[in-house]
Amino acid sequence: MKLSRRQFIKRTAALTAASLVGIELPKSMKDAAQAADVDSWKPGVCRFCGVGCRVYLGLKGGKPVAIKGIPESATNKGYVCMKGMLFYKIIHHPERLKKPLYRERKDQPFREISWEEALDIAAKKFAEAVKNHGPNSVAYYGSGQALTEETYIFQKVMRAGLRTNNVEGNPRLCMASAVGGYLTSFGADEPIGSYADIEKAYCFFIIGSNMAECHPVLFRRVMNRKLSKPDEVKVINADPRVSPTSRIADLHLQFRPGTDLALLNAMAYVIVEEGLYDETFIKKYCKFKLGKPPKDVSFEEYKEFLKQYTPERAAEICGGNITPEKIRTAARWFAKSKATMSLWTMGINQRVRGVWANNLIHNLHLLTGQLCKPGADSFSLTGQPNACGGVREGGGLCHILPAHRPVKIDKLRHEVEDLWGVPRGRIPAKPGYHTIAMFRAVNEGKIKAMWINCTSPAQSLPNCDFYRKGLRRDDVFIVVTDIFPTKTTEVANLVLPTAFHFEKTGVYGCTERRSQLTVKVIDPPGEAKPEVWIVREWALRLAKELNDPVIKKCVEPFIGLEEGYELPKAIWEEYSQKLTKGRDNDLSAVTYEVLKQRPDGVQWPAPTKEHALKGGTYKKFVRGIDPLADKHAKGDDPYVFYGPAHKDHKLYIWLRPYKGAAEEPDAEYPFFLSTGRVIDHWHTSSMTGRIPELLRANPYAYVEINPKDARRLGINPNDMVEIETRRGKIVLPAKVYEGPIEGMVFIYWHDMHEERMANRVTKDAFDPGSKEPEFKICACRIRKVSGPKPLRPYVVGHKM
């Protein structure tokens, strides 16, 4: 900045006080006038986070001019955040990709080509790789923002067509540990309860989540609940960083990064020591488990294990403001409240022991029986709009086939092959590369052709410089499907322009098992196409190139269908009616017709049309609410935990020891480095950075530094600070703020500018169970390099 804020305010006020001179702001009423004069409102779902807000897109003369929330919505009650209210501005943005672009070598400029040529090239390159290097030399890397129909059709062609399980996506980076936690604790993926529990909860335990910024509309519901009964409803916020979420907290537990496992075990210790557990619930529904392969242990052994985590000992490990009394208070509130709801996201998932951290949150619910009753749930917040529906359920990760079927289980794999009508043995029995392994394979030249859809790994992978080396290789052919240029289109050979939200039809499945339909209402710009059309046409060419009728078979039911509605509808019908039938995420009665009749969508399981038309299942496993619980019931117990991963239908309380981060601070790199999002931007900011209001609200990444550390290092607000880790260096302006705990710095990761790109310094260590990287913690050193400097946002005008 040329001026300090102080100078700016001084000048501003002087001018104002003198004469109200200065520029007259345009005060353009154009937007407001258009919003007042909308021709028609078209319903759909927001394009951004995992909350699944229902919105109306306002059209005037066929052009999008406004967005408003839908008050009757079960998810957002009419509220939208700034991203939701403004994303209509992306639709006709001048930088939208409108023509296929190609270059043979990555040092060449792109040239526009026709779709015919583009699809021929994509088919030829993938076919060549398969012929010369085998099926595992090709890969698909997708997104929790792709529609379910898109993820499903991509993975079908990759697995049954090209015979590889190299199917991954960015949800590996954000919620794989939550999947691992749900499967190992409850035997079934995804939350038991729903958002509707928020209004019935009396204690919120928010850990590792800045939901005020990352799930703003859901936070608003939590906030409203708190404000409606300020004395009765307690909010505990556990986080190494004081964030805007902390503003509604009664108790903030600020612990040293990476000590969450000790804190959670200590809360369990208090619950057991003080007899706050629900003995009946434990006896009826739970088992205690230890190790891998897991073995049964007794409650007594668990109590013995917990003795390592007395509140006194945990307070020593956790540091920060943690005292034994705070741990006891948190445990008592959690256990004694009429209904406790835990909420967490990346702070728990993006840990080298993310699955264990998830298990330990579930443990607290299992010990206290804070589960299955109204307002009580262990509820993982999902980051992306369709990470649950499309990727977790649609088969978008290397080890899972559609409808929660592990690849390695022969029976389930053959079931999928039979449903698809392809020969048994067509889908390989071995899972493919998980995300980090996949990009390491790119680096090693093992992947020869890769399709990246609707995501930007060149910016979003941890330690991204290391992986960009591989992505830049000329012997790795890269196709990118997207709506805007990104850091990943910079390493592509072929860039295919895609339709945006409301320019195509499909389903998003949000955090609470809810599938909602958005129907196409406007045409995409230029020659941009829906992904489902692109995959179908590519697969037909692949079949010819490889002379393989099974590839054609994968898309045969969809040949000739109109791409805007009929094609995704047919794909959804195959997925929901054939693949999910009889599974725990049964969506077999949830047709497009039902979704149009049910504006709020349907929560699975919804095995019958009658149940689907009532909205599906608000709470899993509860008899009288969940039809599958009734189906699996053997006695009179009110709950039936029929999850596919626990054949004994029991819930597991795990003995998980405290484990710190993969890279802790030391004398050389003395600070913890953590990263996260800000409310105004979505992920890599390729979309939100192109909306002027959102860009201006947070034009670049800052590094947040605790005032005590800043003072010690002579760092003032807006000074330029170098952050150095074992991976590299970046330089960012400083925000001196009582946010991060002393000894920790926090960086926003949306900025695309090379100097400020957070993932150039993050670490790619990952959880051995979930394979999710530990974005949240690594070690760094910091130093002031200069005073404030004028900075330029990166994204505006970023062209191919």
Added chain:
Amino acid sequence: MKTRLGILLLGLTALVFACAPQKAPAPSAEKPAVAHPELSEDEKLIACSECHKEATPEVYEEWFKSRHGLAMVKCFQCHGTFETFHEPTRETCRTCHSNAYDNCPKDKACWECHSPHFFKKHAE
């Protein structure tokens, strides 16, 4: 420092009152009634609240303590940004409160009953 800030506030409070909509404006392309000191491109990259926190602390405090402040509903969501700066209209509020938009009196601006920046409801 206090005196200096006091002077600044005097001017900027006047500015904010000019900005704060008192009546329902009709969307139009009339000459702007609002003047804001000239800003460089760099200055336009500073969030409104960063300066208004000090320049108009009463307004900032009202907002910060309100439900909008807690829920991080920011200045630009109602007022726009530099190219689109506008006095809020009933349609601005409709973005999140369309039931109220339909059910409240049409001849009044929302903030005649729900005080600007503080947004208390009738009963509160």
